[in-house]
Amino acid sequence: MQAFYRRALDRGQLAYNPAERIDLPASPNGPPTRIASPTDAAALIAALPEGDRALWPTAFYAGLRRGELMALRCIDVDLGRSLVRVERSWDQEEGAIDPKSVSSRPTVPLLAILRDHLDEHLLRTGRGGEALVFGRTDESPFAAMTVGERARKAWKAAGLEPITLHECRHTFASLLIDSGANPKAIQTFMGHSKIQTTFDTYGHLMPGSHDEVRERMDSYLARGSDPSEDPTPLGAASAVSR
Numbered sequence: 090m091q092a093f094y095r096r097a098l099d100r101g102q103l104a105y106n107p108a109e110r111i112d113l114p115a116s117p118n119g120p121p122t123r124i125a126s127p128t129d130a131a132a133l134i135a136a137l138p139e140g141d142r143a144l145w146p147t148a149f150y151a152g153l154r155r156g157e158l159m160a161l162r163c164i165d166v167d168l169g170r171s172l173v174r175v176e177r178s179w180d181q182e183e184g185a186i187d188p189k190s191v192s193s194r195p196t197v198p199l200l201a202i203l204r205d206h207l208d209e210h211l212l213r214t215g216r217g218g219e220a221l222v223f224g225r226t227d228e229s230p231f232a233a234m235t236v237g238e239r240a241r242k243a244w245k246a247a248g249l250e251p252i253t254l255h256e257c258r259h260t261f262a263s264l265l266i267d268s269g270a271n272p273k274a275i276q277t278f279m280g281h282s283k284i285q286t287t288f289d290t291y292g293h294l295m296p297g298s299h300d301e302v303r304e305r306m307d308s309y310l311a312r313g314s315d316p317s318e319d320p321t322p323l324g325a326a327s328a329v330s331r
Contacts, residue, residue, distance in 0.1 A: 095189065123256040124263045125149070129249075134206075136247035137240060143210030144223045144236065147173075148254045150203040152261030152279055154178065155254045159230035160185050161222045166207060171199040175280065179230050188280075195280040259291075266294045 091108045098106045125133060130149045134142055147153055151173050153161065159179035166173055174196050180186045188194045199207075211217070220227035237253065244251045252260075258279075265275045276287040 123250075123252055123259070125252055125257070125260045127264065130257075130260060132247075133244060133249055133252060136243050136249055138243060139213075141236060141240060141243075143206040144231070145240065145254075145257060146203050146206040147223075148257035149260055150200045150264075151197045152258045152265075153197070154258060154280075155233055156180070158223060158254065159221075159233070163211065163217045163220050163222055166199070166211075166222065168199070168204065168208070171204065173197045173199050173203075195278055197278050262291050263294055266291060 091106070094103060094106045094108045097103045134146050134149070137145060144158060147158060147161070153173070153175065156178035157175050160177045161173075162176075165176050175188065175194055177185050177187055207222075210222070216222065216227060221230055224230050225232070233254070241251045262275060262279055265278065270278075272284060272287055275291065276284045279287060281287050
């Protein structure tokens, strides 16, 4: 309903969005169920056709949504500063559209593993400037169903469990948590307008079980009297292996 009213508002059919201040409950489907390990992600990428070996890593290692991947331009990828800027998304009817809010325009760090894939892709395609990074042409975005079907065939042939672009986004969030990123950084990189959304979706992956908190607090307090020790803060712990 929020998306319905938001579109009507954007088209000038409404004066205000009556669903704007309604907080959505946690997803009834529960937390994401398919999250690839770093090893699985690498295997999935390696099995793909050459033309898709930059698209899927951008979902895995930058967490962009499908519409953001479709609308990503070469100028949005800042190789010099190692950043990926989300400046717009893609609507099936209207084409390129502006993000809904400031929080929907995240700037994501360009990881070295992703940079290698993008470097190779841009050199191979010869694209630059306003051209779409992953488009069928410089101006036409990729067809999500075609890309997904092509990937599933490649993974089936390699004996790998398939994954969707949205599940790749969940994998990126999991990698952030495992690396020790704080929740506010995760919220920013994932483009969530509220940190509660981040906690509702990924809170089960974050450190903080009763046993872990107890063990870390006991350790912290036991050596707290020794100023030479520099205990790791609780919030910096990496997530428990799944």
